[in-house]
Amino acid sequence: MTIQGEMIIGRRVVRGSAGTTRAFNPATRAEMEPAFGLATADDVASACALAEDAFDTYRNLPLEQRARFLETIADRIMDIGPALIERASAESGLPLARLEGERARTCNQLRLFAKVVRDGHFLDATLDSALPQRTPPRADLRMRKIPLGPVAVFGASNFPLAFSVAGGDTASALAAGCPVVVKAHSAHLGTSELVGKAVRQAAEDCGMPDGVFSLLIGEGRVAGQALVAHPAIQAVGFTGSRQGGLALVHTASARKQPIPVYAEMSSINPVFLLPGALAAGGAKLAQGFVDSLTLGVGQFCTNPGLVIGLAGPDLDAFRAAAAEAMGAKGAGTMLTAGIHKAYVDAVGRRTGIDGVALVAQGGSEGAGCAAQAALYACDAATYLASPALDEEIFGPASLLVACRDEAEMLAVAHHLEGQLTATVHATGADRELAAGLLPTLERKAGRVLFNGFPTGVEVSHAMVHGGPFPATSDSRTTSVGATAIDRFLRPVCYQDVPADLLPDALRDDNPLHLARLVDGELRVAK
Amino acid sequence: MTIQGEMIIGRRVVRGSAGTTRAFNPATRAEMEPAFGLATADDVASACALAEDAFDTYRNLPLEQRARFLETIADRIMDIGPALIERASAESGLPLARLEGERARTCNQLRLFAKVVRDGHFLDATLDSALPQRTPPRADLRMRKIPLGPVAVFGASNFPLAFSVAGGDTASALAAGCPVVVKAHSAHLGTSELVGKAVRQAAEDCGMPDGVFSLLIGEGRVAGQALVAHPAIQAVGFTGSRQGGLALVHTASARKQPIPVYAEMSSINPVFLLPGALAAGGAKLAQGFVDSLTLGVGQFCTNPGLVIGLAGPDLDAFRAAAAEAMGAKGAGTMLTAGIHKAYVDAVGRRTGIDGVALVAQGGSEGAGCAAQAALYACDAATYLASPALDEEIFGPASLLVACRDEAEMLAVAHHLEGQLTATVHATGADRELAAGLLPTLERKAGRVLFNGFPTGVEVSHAMVHGGPFPATSDSRTTSVGATAIDRFLRPVCYQDVPADLLPDALRDDNPLHLARLVDGELRVAK
Structure with a gap:
């Protein structure tokens, strides 16, 4: 797969027309081929509008199909082969062995979230029975989590695979049911294109709606701010500097409708x-x-x-x-x-x-x-x-x-x-x-x-990669591990909703076999 | 119990010295006795400093003691008797029967959160076993939720009992393990004093640390902004207007360390x-x-x-x-x-x-x-x-x-x-x-x-009283129902922590009998 200097807007492979930029080899201090086209404001808007269009379809697909999409992304990333590792090494200065490990971690993250999706525990399904004889009567109340909407993801310079285009933020947002628009990190443009095309292929393989994923190549902070300011975007995942994170927090809170920003920023450990x-x-x-x-x-x-x-x-x-x-x-x-x-x-x-x-x-x-x-x-x-x-x-x-x-x-x-x-x-x-x-x-x-050292962050259920400000902008969450999915969800209560309109997670017959809280007691499905 | 025009700063009953204000009877348009002393800047700082001092002690008390504190607050509120209902009616124009119902709801909320505390489900206890033979080895990882810290609560004008001094925000924050500093709503000062003294008495009855609860009487927004700006405060609960809620959001985000604000604001339903x-x-x-x-x-x-x-x-x-x-x-x-x-x-x-x-x-x-x-x-x-x-x-x-x-x-x-x-x-x-x-x-x-009408918000496990902006400032949460506790918690991961230093929720022998996620599988205690 040759790197073409392209980005991905839904199903389309697009070359940006707002100028060009190039990747840089930090070991040789040389610019690298090819030139990448930069996104126009229209490109940013198109990716966001497609993500909004895709949202209802994507979030309502069967969980099994969402899980297979995540696994297929991992498969398509592996299909790229050594070219991915070589390009990532040239762009980052990181050794090949480290990047092979990081690729494995990236695929493991995608597969862990596939498991999380299949489990359905993240839906927090909760049912309170109607009490028609009580004074006043209690309605039938059922709660589940739904995804927030399209998510903007900003990759990290230091993890060109595991915290970038198909990294932890993307995997957890897709797992939650949110379409994702990634802004590629300028430090690894070629790596981003390769992985972005793998995600695009996986979306096609799995019959995903147009717009479930886009990858923008943009000039510095301009494209990033435009992305966060777009009305379709409902949450932001970011890993980087305190200054960069706070800039996005400010843009997000100045919107007509403010949105949450999960920025992992600064820690001296x-x-x-x-x-x-x-x-x-x-x-x-x-x-x-x-x-x-x-x-x-x-x-x-x-x-x-x-x-x-x-x-x-x-x-x-x-x-x-x-x-x-x-x-x-x-x-x-x-x-x-x-x-x-x-x-x-x-x-x-x-x-x-x-x-x-x-x-x-x-x-x-x-x-x-x-x-x-x-x-x-x-x-x-x-x-x-x-x-x-x-x-x-x-x-x-x-x-x-x-x-x-x-x-x-x-x-x-x-x-x-x-x-x-x-x-x-x-x-x-x-x-x-x-x-x-x-x-x-x-x-x-x-x-x-x-009695250990803090480097090395396990991807598992109990991991917390988060912490109070300025470590992150939101201490209530983690960006690594299974509960990273919670960042992109919110609860909805369904009151006296007719049985045939209830989501599967809340149906009486529990077709998803979820563990559910029923009248305050945890019931594990057979 | 006579109303004295006083506030509560930890264990002390204090008369503010920054001027006076009075309650107002909206039916007669008459000011009411007595005059209330207003909090000085020092009073605000004292309440916050005491809350900070109390935090580690309070959060580490046995859950059973925390639950009994909540129940005792309900008992002490009932002990006030008809004087509470009469004063609340005079201050709010609401009928006696409605306020009796609201008092029952307030006590039910406190008792529901006592049950939530005893269940311990809110701790989200999660364990991943060590895998010493794996390459690289996996450490022993355990996660639980801990409380954020002292919480500032702003009561609502329209629920002088159920969303005020000992209302839903206070009950859920105390349940989470957070000390609470309430700013009394100027629309029901006498009601606030009565309930505040009931909470103070309950704290004394249950051996709570000094500062677990304070009630400030303050001039308009000045005391409120000072409260939200105080470094000890780690989260805010508010119910009121869009303008009022956004003012607190802005103060909270302009702090050196920004904090979450849960503002329930504006909805046309x-x-x-x-x-x-x-x-x-x-x-x-x-x-x-x-x-x-x-x-x-x-x-x-x-x-x-x-x-x-x-x-x-x-x-x-x-x-x-x-x-x-x-x-x-x-x-x-x-x-x-x-x-x-x-x-x-x-x-x-x-x-x-x-x-x-x-x-x-x-x-x-x-x-x-x-x-x-x-x-x-x-x-x-x-x-x-x-x-x-x-x-x-x-x-x-x-x-x-x-x-x-x-x-x-x-x-x-x-x-x-x-x-x-x-x-x-x-x-x-x-x-x-x-x-x-x-x-x-x-x-x-x-x-x-x-097929119903939206007024009437059940206090139960599946209720969501929340929603996207501008209904609230944080759609990921609810201010009514059992999961309101989640607003005041954050996850912490314990890696290879010696067994004798682990919190009870995460010990191998599970002394709290919690349902826990172990290696990704939900295990319900016997």
């Missing part, structure tokens, strides 16, 4: 090293920490950007071991020239903060957009007094904070902004301190983990 | 009269419609402000019967002088719209804030071309829209803004048209009902 854990294996922890920090050139939302311990010889030993481990790490190519420049600038600013010392660096810069890992250190008083130290540095940089005592460690925990993750390294000897930290950390983060 | 239903019993429908429209002087969020039928003799007969029924309705006292003035103004504006005719009126104005019911009529073309006709008139006024044909009726349905309810009157003969309307109506409304 604190790691607390408790004394027992440091004493038991500080050197091994240091190696694990540096491996996690530099994985994927530090370009993970869950990158450990803050490490907190109690000042003393064990923390000094950890620091020395981390410095040594970091020194052994070579420079890695970052995803884009913009991300590379932002990293170099942010590291430069950090070096200038009073009380913050540069402890270690990785291998020095190579060709292209190569980034050098960096570890800084300061005491807790400095950290607590320096708001700039709460800002995420996207890349392989972290800050080690030394606390005088346990009270100061708790103060650091209390001071944190909202996070995707918070990590505790503890042994049985640390139980009391860990128990003291936990209530604060669960208020600050979407995921609290022990 | 369309009623579709299909031809078969009109032919079978138009006169009876007309009586039912006028009864629903004028119930409580039309001061319900679910008041039927728009009626749609096909032009013809049956609709003419309905109109004549509705006019006759309305003529027999006397004027009723509205809740406040402000609401009365807004109603008179809105009715006046409607009379001036080209193509809109005044069809019928109720009894003419009496003393005090008495309102005269009004029925207007126009054709669908006029309705579709007049945005002013989509504005809610809060009070006993409605608009009858005559459509040329079924296509125009569907166009009216499609044109509607978001609604709390949409109603269809239909017989078997109307099946096809009803089936054609349903997909549009379920997209427009939180509740779709057949």
Whole structure:
């Protein structure tokens, strides 16, 4: 499959006529072939109007057909073969093996949501029986969730497959019954075209309505803002910077009809090293920490950007071991020239903060957009007094904070902004301190983990990839895992609706075999 | 219990020192004793700080204790006796019998949420087993919902008990584990003090932490904005006007850390009269419609402000019967002088719209804030071309829209803004048209009902009192019924957390006997 520089508007493959743009190879700093046509305002409007047209048909298809569509997308992505991995690697600087793993993850996400769709648990089917003899009588009340409507998806630079065109937001929105309009990330245009065409083919294979999926190639923020402002769009999924996410939040709330935006933005993912854990294996922890920090050139939302311990010889030993481990790490190519420049600038600013010392660096810069890992250190008083130290540095940089005592460690925990993750390294000897930290950390983060590192986000039922602001714009949700589907649903109550007009999920004979809440009691279908 | 003009800040009964205000009797247009002291900025901050202090203790109490607190609030409200009903009637103009019913509903809500708390279903406990042999290994992942934090509640003018100090928002927030700070509605200050003191007593009886509940008396929007802007507040529940709700939404989104606002605002609750239903019993429908429209002087969020039928003799007969029924309705006292003035103004504006005719009126104005019911009529073309006709008139006024044909009726349905309810009157003969309307109506409304009237909102598990903007600021939720608790919760994932630090909801031995999703399968406890 050759990349043509095209986008997808419903069933049509279209070449945008509002100018051209090109992909960029961050390793060679060279622009890549071919040129991509940019979407006009009409193209954006067409994709949205088609999505609106497709909505009622799509959401009312049998759940089995919706599930097969998700699985077929996975099949068509695999059909692209090595060309997808090679293009994604050239566009992102990410290694082939990582991208093969990411492709598997992408397909697993689609298949997990197919299972979620078949289960029907997401419909939250709830029935309250009529009580005609009661004073006043109670009507027959039945509730289910329905999809919100067409969803705009903005892919992430750092997951060209798993959080892009057919990534988690798209999979969960399609699973919910929402048509999707994706704005391709400029960092991986060719990858986007390949995957977009795979989704288009899957829609055709499965007899989906025209408009269930579109992929727009657009100039920077203009096309994105137009997409979010379009009246047909009813929700937004976004993964990226705090600035980018907030811009979409503002556009969405300024609409005549405001809509929810699920923006996953900014997190520094604190790691607390408790004394027992440091004493038991500080050197091994240091190696694990540096491996996690530099994985994927530090370009993970869950990158450990803050490490907190109690000042003393064990923390000094950890620091020395981390410095040594970091020194052994070579420079890695970052995803884009913009991300590379932002990293170099942010590291430069950090070096200038009073009380913050540069402890270690990785291998020095190579060709292209190569980034050098960096570890800084300061005491807790400095950290607590320096708001700039709460800002995420996207890349392989972290800050080690030394606390005088346990009270100061708790103060650091209390001071944190909202996070995707918070990590505790503890042994049985640390139980009391860990128990003291936990209530604060669960208020600050979407995921609290022990004795591991936060990079690596499992796609499963219990995963939460979310958290209080600024980690996300909506702490009530997750963008990874089965419950990501809940973001695109809302409840509707059906009161005394005639039996032959009831949706299947709410019929007396329960043809979907759903577990349902009936008069307040959970009933599991046979 | 004498009313003292006081507010509640945690365990303290406080008289505000920022000036005074008084309650108002809308039937006599007289100010009432005593004077109420107004909250200072420090009072607002104290209530919020105490709520924050109470949060971790309150949320971690055993669920049984939380449930008993809710039930005890109901008991203490009943203990107030007739004084509560008499004061509420004097402050609101609502009849005693209606307020007795509303008190029962308020207590039922508190008891329903006690049951919801004991069930623990709201915790959404979900477990994914560790897979240590997998490549890469999967960690042990467990998810539960935790409360958001202190919640600010703004009572509604039209439900001085059921949607005020200890009403639905307060009950659901306390059930979720959130401390509550209520801003009393100026329309029922004495009622608020009585109920506030009952909640305070219940908190004392049940050993609740200081700050689990506060009640502020504040000057207009100033105290309300300060409350929503306070960093401790993590969510807002509001019932009232579109303007008032949007002001809180804007304050909440302009915070350093934006927070969710659940504002129930504006709905005209369309009623579709299909031809078969009109032919079978138009006169009876007309009586039912006028009864629903004028119930409580039309001061319900679910008041039927728009009626749609096909032009013809049956609709003419309905109109004549509705006019006759309305003529027999006397004027009723509205809740406040402000609401009365807004109603008179809105009715006046409607009379001036080209193509809109005044069809019928109720009894003419009496003393005090008495309102005269009004029925207007126009054709669908006029309705579709007049945005002013989509504005809610809060009070006993409605608009009858005559459509040329079924296509125009569907166009009216499609044109509607978001609604709390949409109603269809239909017989078997109307099946096809009803089936054609349903997909549009379920997209427009939180509740779709057949062959009834929308006033009367059951408090149960399947109820949805919500709907797309402008009915509410967040269509994903309901403010009535068991799932109102979901508004104040967010998910947290616990990864490899040691067994002795896990919350009870997620322990292997399931001490709370919860139904849990384990490795994707629902397991109901024995």
